[in-house]
Amino acid sequence: MKFYYSLFLLIIYSFGYSQTQYPQNYFSPPLKTPVILAGTFGELRSNHFHSGVDIKTLNKEGLPIYAPADGYVSRIKVSQYGFGKAIYLEHPNGYTTVYAHLQKFALEMQEYVKNIQYKKQSYYTGNLFPDSLRFLVKKGDVIGYTGDTGSSGGPHLHYEIRNTATGHIINPLLFGLHPEDTRRPTILSLVVFPLDDESRINGAAHKTTIPFEDLGNGIFKAEYTNANGFIGLGVSAFDRLDKANNKNGLYSLEMKLNGNRVYYHDVETFSFPESKYINLLIDYEHYAKFKKRVQKTYKVKGNRLSLYKDLVDNGKIHIKEGENYNIEIIAKDFVGNTSIVKLPIRGVKNNVVFKEKDTTAYKIKATNFHKFQQKNVTVAFPKNTFYNNLYLDFSVIEGIAKVHEPIVPLDKNFTLTFDTSNYSEKEKQQIYIANVTKEKYPYYVSTKKKEDKVYTTTKTLGSYTLKQDSILPSISLLNFKNNQWISALETLKVKIKDEESGIKDFEATIDGEWILMEYNHKKGILTYDFPDKKLVGSKHLFKLVVSDNVENTETISATFYRK
Known part of the structure; x- marks a missing residue:
C-alpha cells in the first residue's frame, strides 16, 4: 500500500501541477537533513510573495549546504537585511539556485568575501559577481553553512530555483523536492x-x-x-x-x-x-x-x-x-x-440604493499628480501612486501629520515634507521623521534633510511627526573587559543599542587598523573573528565608534592582552 501511495505522490509531483515539465532528477536536496518546510513557495508575505521554500535546519546554524548540481557561483551578496549572506549558483541546464540567510560561505568563498570587505572597509558587499571560472562546483560540494542572517525569523535555509534567462522564480517542489504532506488545507x-x-x-x-x-x-x-x-x-x-x-x-x-x-x-x-x-x-x-x-x-x-x-x-x-x-x-x-x-x-432583489459620500477637500484621482499642504507639512503623490480614486484623509494636528489610514495599498512612494525653519541649527541636526500610527510603537523612517526642510519617501500611509534624538547610542563589552588577557577567545563581542532613531553606522579598529565586525541587528551584537588578522605583540587597543541616524556618536576604547 505504501509503495502505491509513494508512486502516486511521485506522479503528482512530476506531472500534476505544471503545464511546463521541469527536470525531476537533476537537483538533489541542498541539505542532508529531512526536507521539512517552515515556509512554502508563493506564500503570502508582507508586500510580496515568498520566493522560495524555507527548509528547517533542526533549529541549528552551521549545517553544511551541498550544491544540488554542477555549476558555478555567479553571485554572492552580503547585506544586513533581506537575504543576509546569499549564494547564487548558475547551472548548465538553464536554472539558477539561490541559498539565503547563511551563517558563512565555504572556505574559499569566505576568504574571497572577507578580502573584499577589508578592502572596502565595510561589512556590506552589495552584489559580487565572481568570474565564472572562479568558483566551479560539482554536485555534492559544500558551498556554505546554514544560518540566521538578514531578515530571517530563525535558523533555516531559504532555497530558490530561478530561470536564469528570464529571472522568473519557480516553485522548487516542481523539480522533485519532496517534503511529506498528507494534510489538507x-x-x-x-x-x-x-x-x-x-x-x-x-x-x-x-x-x-x-x-x-x-x-x-x-x-x-x-x-x-x-x-x-x-x-x-x-x-x-x-x-x-x-x-x-x-x-x-x-x-x-x-x-x-x-x-x-x-x-x-x-x-x-x-x-x-x-x-x-x-x-x-x-x-x-x-x-x-x-x-x-x-x-x-x-x-x-x-x-x-x-x-x-x-x-x-x-x-x-x-x-x-x-x-x-x-x-x-x-x-x-x-x-x-x-x-x-x-x-x-x-x-433576492433589494431596492435600497446606498452611495458613499465624502466631503473631504482632498480628492485623489489616481492618474493625476497631487500635492497638498497644511501648516508646516506637505504631501506629494506622483501619478498612479494609488490604484483607485479615493478621498484622502489629511490633517495636521498638534504636530502630527495624518496621511489617511494605512489601509490602502500604494503602487509608488509618496513624499512627506516638514518645514523646519522654526528649529535651531542644533535641533535641526537632531530631528527625524517618525511613524507614530501606533502611538506606543513609534519608529524612525528614512529622513533626508535639505536647508529648512526634512522629508521622507514611503509607500506607507499613516501618522507621522518630527521627533528629536539627543541620546547617544550605548556600547557594552560582552565577552571581555578592559585590561584583560583574552588569549583563549576566538571572537570579540560587543552589544550596541540606540533607544531613539536607531543605529546607523559603526567602525571598529584594533591598534588603529580597521577590523570587520559582523552586526546581528536582531540581538544588537557585533562580533569580530580573531583569525581575520595576525596581531603583533601582546598588548592591543580596541576602539569602536557607533553613530545613530541623526549622527549622535558614542566611542568606547578598551585594552586587551593576547598571546
Whole structure:
C-alpha cells in the first residue's frame, strides 16, 4: 500500500501541477537533513510573495549546504537585511539556485568575501559577481553553512530555483523536492464582497463573513445566502505539511460557479516585479487592521499578477433576482490535498440604493499628480501612486501629520515634507521623521534633510511627526573587559543599542587598523573573528565608534592582552 501511495505522490509531483515539465532528477536536496518546510513557495508575505521554500535546519546554524548540481557561483551578496549572506549558483541546464540567510560561505568563498570587505572597509558587499571560472562546483560540494542572517525569523535555509534567462522564480517542489504532506488545507473564513453600489449580501451593502460547518473529509458547507448585483468572494486559508505546524501557503485556489470554473490561480512561477500586486490579491484593509489575509477569488483593477488562469468576468459573479447559484471554492496544496467550501446563493432583489459620500477637500484621482499642504507639512503623490480614486484623509494636528489610514495599498512612494525653519541649527541636526500610527510603537523612517526642510519617501500611509534624538547610542563589552588577557577567545563581542532613531553606522579598529565586525541587528551584537588578522605583540587597543541616524556618536576604547 505504501509503495502505491509513494508512486502516486511521485506522479503528482512530476506531472500534476505544471503545464511546463521541469527536470525531476537533476537537483538533489541542498541539505542532508529531512526536507521539512517552515515556509512554502508563493506564500503570502508582507508586500510580496515568498520566493522560495524555507527548509528547517533542526533549529541549528552551521549545517553544511551541498550544491544540488554542477555549476558555478555567479553571485554572492552580503547585506544586513533581506537575504543576509546569499549564494547564487548558475547551472548548465538553464536554472539558477539561490541559498539565503547563511551563517558563512565555504572556505574559499569566505576568504574571497572577507578580502573584499577589508578592502572596502565595510561589512556590506552589495552584489559580487565572481568570474565564472572562479568558483566551479560539482554536485555534492559544500558551498556554505546554514544560518540566521538578514531578515530571517530563525535558523533555516531559504532555497530558490530561478530561470536564469528570464529571472522568473519557480516553485522548487516542481523539480522533485519532496517534503511529506498528507494534510489538507485549513479554511478559516469565507467572505463575500459587494462590488458596486447596488450589490447586497443578506441585505447589507458591506462585505460579509458567511458562517459554514465542517461536513468532514475537507468539505465545508456555508449558510444559504441572499444576494444581488455583482459580488466577489474570498477565503482565509493556510496549509500545514507533515512534521511541522507552520502555517504555510496554498498552492492553488479555484472557484466554480454552478460546476464551471470561473477563477483559478496557482503559485507555479512569478517574477519579482509583480510580487507587489499581492496587496491587490488580498483584502488589504482587513490585513492592515487585523493582520489576517483574505485571498480574493476575483481580480481587481490594477492587478497585473500573471498567476491567473481561466478567469470568467475576472471571477466577479452577477447575482440576478430569482435565480439560484452554487459556488465552490477549492483550496489545494502542492500534492493535491484538498478542502472545499460550498456556498449556495439565492438572488433576492433589494431596492435600497446606498452611495458613499465624502466631503473631504482632498480628492485623489489616481492618474493625476497631487500635492497638498497644511501648516508646516506637505504631501506629494506622483501619478498612479494609488490604484483607485479615493478621498484622502489629511490633517495636521498638534504636530502630527495624518496621511489617511494605512489601509490602502500604494503602487509608488509618496513624499512627506516638514518645514523646519522654526528649529535651531542644533535641533535641526537632531530631528527625524517618525511613524507614530501606533502611538506606543513609534519608529524612525528614512529622513533626508535639505536647508529648512526634512522629508521622507514611503509607500506607507499613516501618522507621522518630527521627533528629536539627543541620546547617544550605548556600547557594552560582552565577552571581555578592559585590561584583560583574552588569549583563549576566538571572537570579540560587543552589544550596541540606540533607544531613539536607531543605529546607523559603526567602525571598529584594533591598534588603529580597521577590523570587520559582523552586526546581528536582531540581538544588537557585533562580533569580530580573531583569525581575520595576525596581531603583533601582546598588548592591543580596541576602539569602536557607533553613530545613530541623526549622527549622535558614542566611542568606547578598551585594552586587551593576547598571546
